[in-house]
Amino acid sequence: MKKIEAIIKPFKLEEVKDALADLGIEGMTVSEVKGFGRQKGHTEIYRGSEYTVDFLPKIKIEVVIADDVAEKATAAIVKAAKTGKIGDGKVFISAVEEAIRIRTDETGDKAV
Amino acid sequence: MSGPPGSGEFWPPPGAMPPVPHLTIGHLARRLLLCADRQLAYPRGVPGRDAAGLQVRTTNIQFMNMTKKTRWGFWSLVVAVSLIAALPVQAQESVTAVTEAVAVTTDEGTVTEAVTVAVEEAAPSDGPSLEDRVADIEAYFNNVDRPSGDASKIKVPGPGHNAWQMISTALVLFMTLPGLALFYGGLVRSKNVLSVLAMCLGVAGLVTILWWAVGYSLTFSGGNAFIGDTAQRFFTGMAPGNVGAGYYWISDYMWAMFQLSFAIITPALIFGATAERMKFSAVLLFTAIWMFVVYFPLAHMVWAVNGFMCGPLNADAGIKAIDFAGGTVVHMSSGWSALVLCMILGPRLGFGKVPMPPHSMVLVMIGTGMLFVGWFGFNAGSALGSDALSSNAFATTLLAAMTAGFVWGMLEWVLRGKPSVLGFCSGIVAGLVTITPGAGFVTPTSAVIMGVLGGIVPFLAVVYLKKALGYDDALDTFGIHAVGGTLGAILTGVFADPAVNGVLSSMNLMDGLVMNQLKACALTIVLSVVATAIIALIVKFTIGLRPTQDEEREGLDTVDHGEEGYILE
Numbered sequence: 181m182k183k184i185e186a187i188i189k190p191f192k193l194e195e196v197k198d199a200l201a202d203l204g205i206e207g208m209t210v211s212e213v214k215g216f217g218r219q220k221g222h223t224e225i226y227r228g229s230e231y232t233v234d235f236l237p238k239i240k241i242e243v244v245i246a247d248d249v250a251e252k253a254t255a256a257i258v259k260a261a262k263t264g265k266i267g268d269g270k271v272f273i274s275a276v277e278e279a280i281r282i283r284t285d286e287t288g289d290k291a292v
Numbered sequence: 293m294s295g296p297p298g299s300g301e302f303w304p305p306p307g308a309m310p311p312v313p314h315l316t317i318g319h320l321a322r323r324l325l326l327c328a329d330r331q332l333a334y335p336r337g338v339p340g341r342d343a344a345g346l347q348v349r350t351t352n353i354q355f356m357n358m359t360k361k362t363r364w365g366f367w368s369l370v371v372a373v374s375l376i377a378a379l380p381v382q383a384q385e386s387v388t389a390v391t392e393a394v395a396v397t398t399d400e401g402t403v404t405e406a407v408t409v410a411v412e413e414a415a416p417s418d419g420p421s422l423e424d425r426v427a428d429i430e431a432y433f434n435n436v437d438r439p440s441g442d443a444s445k446i447k448v449p450g451p452g453h454n455a456w457q458m459i460s461t462a463l464v465l466f467m468t469l470p471g472l473a474l475f476y477g478g479l480v481r482s483k484n485v486l487s488v489l490a491m492c493l494g495v496a497g498l499v500t501i502l503w504w505a506v507g508y509s510l511t512f513s514g515g516n517a518f519i520g521d522t523a524q525r526f527f528t529g530m531a532p533g534n535v536g537a538g539y540y541w542i543s544d545y546m547w548a549m550f551q552l553s554f555a556i557i558t559p560a561l562i563f564g565a566t567a568e569r570m571k572f573s574a575v576l577l578f579t580a581i582w583m584f585v586v587y588f589p590l591a592h593m594v595w596a597v598n599g600f601m602c603g604p605l606n607a608d609a610g611i612k613a614i615d616f617a618g619g620t621v622v623h624m625s626s627g628w629s630a631l632v633l634c635m636i637l638g639p640r641l642g643f644g645k646v647p648m649p650p651h652s653m654v655l656v657m658i659g660t661g662m663l664f665v666g667w668f669g670f671n672a673g674s675a676l677g678s679d680a681l682s683s684n685a686f687a688t689t690l691l692a693a694m695t696a697g698f699v700w701g702m703l704e705w706v707l708r709g710k711p712s713v714l715g716f717c718s719g720i721v722a723g724l725v726t727i728t729p730g731a732g733f734v735t736p737t738s739a740v741i742m743g744v745l746g747g748i749v750p751f752l753a754v755v756y757l758k759k760a761l762g763y764d765d766a767l768d769t770f771g772i773h774a775v776g777g778t779l780g781a782i783l784t785g786v787f788a789d790p791a792v793n794g795v796l797s798s799m800n801l802m803d804g805l806v807m808n809q810l811k812a813c814a815l816t817i818v819l820s821v822v823a824t825a826i827i828a829l830i831v832k833f834t835i836g837l838r839p840t841q842d843e844e845r846e847g848l849d850t851v852d853h854g855e856e857g858y859i860l861e
Binding site: 224225226227228229231232233 | 649710718755756759
């Protein structure tokens with residue numbers, strides 16, 4: 181099993197979710213995060229005090245899937261989340277040791 | 293020689309019986325006091341049970357547990373308050389509003405002559421004549437003194453004027469709770485928002501008690517040119533139906549309450565400069581002392597009939613200055629005190645390196661709106677009546693404030709690239725502060741000019757002066773209130789118009805007015821600065837001003853008040 185962590189621009193969430201659903205991947209975990217890579221932040225001014233806000237809001241999607249679907253899923257995410265502009269985000273793929281469905285105690289590929 | 297009873301000798305023999313314990317009042321009092329003191333000293337925790345099931349007191353949360361220093365301070369305060377209360381009351385007849393029904397006698401038989409003759413014959417031998425009574429009613433409409441004086445049949449407050457006074461008082465209280473609370477609350481970080489709200493609530497409560505106890509009396513009752521006496525402590529001798537303490541047609545109670553609302557907001561303004569790094573206990577102690585040393589004397593000097601700086605009421609005033617609604621008393625005193633206090637306090641941890649933007653500009657704007665609306669009570673209510681003068685004050689307030697807000701926003705647009713909500717809000721408050729001393733003395737056009745300057749000069753102070761001098765005036769109390777108040781006081785001298793307010797000519801105030809305003813500013817600044825420095829150092833070296841570094845990082849809400857402002861699930 182592989183875990184795909186994708187950090188994407190927040191407004192791309194619906195597109196990525198639909199792209200994964202088209203492949204039959206229904207479950208995912210989504211969190212709101214802040215971060216930056218090469219994209220610059222913005223400056224705010226309050227009564228003459230300037231603050232540079234470095235951190236930009238992003239969305240992190242975590243999906244755990246079977247090995248055979250991993251490549252297709254990754255490609256789908258990258259295609260859906262791409263805008264071509266700086267700040268599109270990154271995808272990380274790691275190996276998962278075990279997965280268990282809590283309701284039925286199923287393990288392995290049956291659990292994802 | 294000793295022997296049994298009846299023998300004529302001492303019985304029981306001296307030394308045979310144990311001595312009877314002395315239970316004099318002094319001994320009882322001493323035991324009571326020591327017992328009370330011990331109750332304060334012991335730590336009290338929350339009862340619970342430990343692992344073995346034994347009942348213990350958990351001491352994570354300790355209250356009481358006062359140190360010796362704190363207990364000395366507490367008992368000193370008790371003694372001081374008792375002494376004030378025990379001061380001999382000056383003989384004062386209590387004035388009760390009495391309306392006597394004066395029977396008007398008429399001639400026997402029908403009146404066939406002209407009405408004027410009948411009126412003459414119908415005039416009672418005692419009490420005011422019909423013409424005097426009509427003149428009294430006209431005086432109500434014109435908001436001037438009753439021609440009948442003490443004999444008037446309408447000694448009570450005039451309904452319209454008094455109603456406006458009541459609304460004004462409520463509006464000024466609204467400025468503090470919650471106007472200023474939200475304005476300042478939105479400007480601090482979210483971990484400190486409740487500390488600002490608590491400051492407003494605590495200061496309001498403390499000042500109210502002090503005002504009722506002795507503050508009102510020290511400010512407005514008799515005394516000399518610099519401070520009043522304590523004859524009216526606990527509102528002795530006052531009655532709701534009495535008039536004249538403030539003006540001819542408003543209740544004495546409303547005068548006291550209106551002035552109380554001013555006394556409440558003044559110290560609350562100071563702590564804008566010290567936000568996020570001053571202990572709640574230090575806030576209250578500082579306020580208590582500051583009111584006695586700065587506010588009561590200053591308000592007395594500027595607004596009491598025998599005040600040293602009260603040009604409109606005191607023909608013998610040392611400085612014939614004018615201050616319509618408190619540019620010197622409220623804004624200059626709080627602003628300059630704030631500067632000194634924040635310098636002695638020191639900057640916030642991480643100031644200059646860690647970003648500390650306002651946590652909620654929405655709250656700031658809401659607070660600004662409340663301050664603005666409430667300020668109509670502050671300025672127009674200071675006319676002490678619902679008449680032409682209060683209408684003038686209302687108009688000048690609205691024009692100056694709105695102009696200053698707009699100018700500040702436009703200045704930001706030009707100089708900094710974008711007009712900000714904080715800029716508009718700050719400009720509005722700065723304009724309100726600037727027009728405060730002159731609301732009932734200048735024309736609407738002058739008010740617009742004052743608004744333009746009120747938008748520019750405080751802007752420069754806040755944006756450039758603060759950075760140049762490097763002090764951490766967290767919420768810009770100095771930049772807006774001190775600078776705006778000083779500017780307004782001087783501009784009031786420049787733009788004061790006798791056509792707007794007749795007292796300027798009747799009390800001969802126009803001569804050398806600008807110089808008098810400058811003198812008044814100087815006295816206010818010196819008093820505020822020197823007194824605040826001393827009080828701040830007293831507080832610093834008794835109970836301390838700042839929380840510990842860890843407490844400051846954690847946030848004053850949890851440390852001082854045990855609460856969180858936002859619990860967002």
